[in-house]
Amino acid sequence: MSHDRYAELLNDLVDGRLEPGLEAETKAHVGECADCTREVEALRSLLADAGRLPRSIEPSRDLWPGVSNRLGDRSRRRRPFLRPRYAVAAVALLAVAFSLTQARTKKARERTAPRATIEQPAAAGFVSLTDQWRRTEATYEQAAVELQEALDAVREELDPETVARIETNLEIIDDAIRESRAALADDPGNLEVLQLLAAVHEKKLDLLKRATRSRSL
């Protein structure tokens, strides 16, 4: 058997996963081969270190309150529709939607950064949420149009490969926007879809901003 073939077996050797005959043969090769000896020693050292990693690590804060708040009667318990992180993001999105609609008179460049300060949590129901989202989405779209114009103005100065990548990525993002809108049309109150759609818009603005800035890099 060749050295390369033995080298492929070294992981199985240290894991004790070779058939007895092959194990003896491989060990004999390792005994005569300095490279394989070093390889086996390094693997064993890595496994020994992995085995010494602490089995228990205390979290930096007490997680029990977050657990106990979610414990209910098991017979009636249902999993929440949104994970806590997404629920927080969805609430933030409502507030951002509200603050963005208040900020429409600001300069166009400022509108391209829709992570506005959260002014107050929205208490609206799904119908008004949808209306607010439409206004927010219009703001996203206007910002994208202005950034696209800025990008078009510097397009000739960019590397053709970069331009091709930007355009491919914009097509992917626009497809995602269309799909997310279709999903939202099917389920207008779905906060997760709404969050996804907002994320896609953010992605588009981020791409356009970075692409426009890349000229000066």
Next chain:
Amino acid sequence: MESLIRRAQAGDTEAFERLYRANVGRIYALCLRLAGDPVRAEELTQDAFVRAWEKLGSFRGDAAFSTWIHRIAVNGFLMSTRADNRRSSRLKVVGDPVEVESGARQPVPEAGIDLERAVGALPDGARTVFVLHDVEGYQHKEIAELMNIAPGTSKSQLHRARKLLREALDR
């Protein structure tokens, strides 16, 4: 422990809190290594205990409670990762348009960083298999079933992880 489990099964949240306190470090360590992110690890840990509470009625004591909730945490991580992958695949872009001009590259782990950090920097699939196999002691067959991959894929991911870790640790 059995008494605590019986009380928790009857709806006693104080008993369940004691079970939580006895196991949270072990579950958090697992989630931290699997996720490579303390915030996500906290979320996964909490999810695991909430799911355990919900399923406690079906716990028969065939395995230790610690083993049972360990498996719940691993399954929760894998399910969450699949959901995140489905979500992000809809947004996946081709390369980075700015990277072409700026020359930016993916960060390469420095030599000499400790094993925990090096594990955290592994690609997702390789990290999951390394943690389950080399840290937690799962067999490739179990990992393959959990991750819905072939045992050979689990082995190749493990070998890749070890190779990357040795490079990162300069061994």
